[in-house]
Amino acid sequence: MAVKKIRNISFAGAGNVAIHLAPAMAGAGFRIRHIFSRTAAHAQSLADFTGSIASTDPGIIDDTTDLLLLAIPDQAIGEFASGLKKAGRYNGLIAHTSGTCPLSAISEHFGAAGVFYPLQTFSRFSTPEIRKVPVCIEADSVETETLLRQVATGISDDVRVIDSEHRALLHLSAVFACNFPNHLYVIASRILKQAGIGEDILLPLIRETALRLGDTDPLLLQTGPAVRGDLTTMQRHLHLLEDQPSILQIYKILSESIQEFEKYNKTSDIS
Template sequence: MLKVILIGTGNISKFLFDVFISDPSVEMVQVVGRNEKALEHFSASTPVSNNFENLKEADVCIIAVNDNAIEEVSHRLNIKKGILVHTAGSISIEVLPKHLRRGVLYPLQTLSGIVPEKRREIPICVEAIQQEDYEVLHQLARCISDRVERIDSEQRKQLHLAAVFANNFSNHMYFLASEICKDHEVPFDLLRPLIRESCNKIMNFSPYEVQTGPARRGDVNILEEHLNMLNNKKLKEVYTTLSESIQETYGKKL
């Protein structure tokens, strides 16, 4: 049985806690965080504390705090044994104290509102300095998901960057589309079947194969018409930049 400590009380910590507390191969020995109110989520079934220097012994201590606090928090912890792990996509394993056994356990997913039956599909990216530590973290990651990948810090940073394009930027495009609809009293709901179908295609084909639209076709008249319809300078820049990128990808020019 793996003994685990969680440092932090946010979404990732709650997600991992809810997974581990129900797994017979994991023993949650402690949750540590600054926010006493947030600690109430964990206190019914696990010892909690706001003292970062007084930790119980565990096989794995997982830091699940804001990215910019990982290095500071990691150097405050008094760890005598076990592996110290963070969960961030864009932070190197090297920020963790070098005298400790170190690792990374990065869930590549937006965890707020994740439905339990989808949990096993979440890619878990694992990194460790020592092979024996990787094997421990791989075992722990398999408690979360069926998809565990060995990814080093540089690969993980690039994967996180790609995720920003695929998820955060695409969602912002949906927002901009909703604003255009709102400004012209058109229901955004009419776009949902199109969005759903596009997402479904990506699950089975490469993004390169499924690209459509006037920029892909090289339809200069429609591109110019759309630009004339946009009164917002920023939207014009976004539309132009994306259209140029699509045309460059497929060997066409505006």
């Protein structure tokens, strides 16, 4: 690989990850060269926004690109890399942005391969502060790592080297820290909607719960009836949920888990 420094970056994929990463990289001085997406409108809109060329044909990507980022579904990564290699117009550095796909899925096709995984939830409805988003990189060589680090530090203050095995565990923990809490917000909203109470009433509570984390172990921040062993309140709650069996089940199983952790926590305090 002749590249000593990344200048031109292309994207395969124009979904939530690409629409946040590409503009951040353009803002950091990289040139966004090509945007490939199977959906022409998505490719075009991101290309317009970043001064790039849009295409629904991955064959457009050639060696004017120094780094190709694959921001496409996990299942598509291996096949995409294999097809691109066969097309033969691009031989540069390739990295995927997935939390779960191992590096090997692309390193078996490309000589210079890596992972560029931003640990954040990306939605078209919000724009997280990219400089604070941890970027987890993994590379098949010291040279590739240096190049990925150059791009990562361009957009983020928190760059970490994490291998495929640890990244899978990190991704799992992110499901517990983000996807599942968001689903609980959905349930909380639904309970309020049924009661005719404005859902905005929960926002300060939700924000405080997330913001107070940091120096303190969340185990010590646990509040509520389960951790207090307040069975009367828990019985009342179960009664209120009796017509909604799957939400009732979630209530039970999370309350039991809180009590299990608390028991363990107290035991540790004593020993």
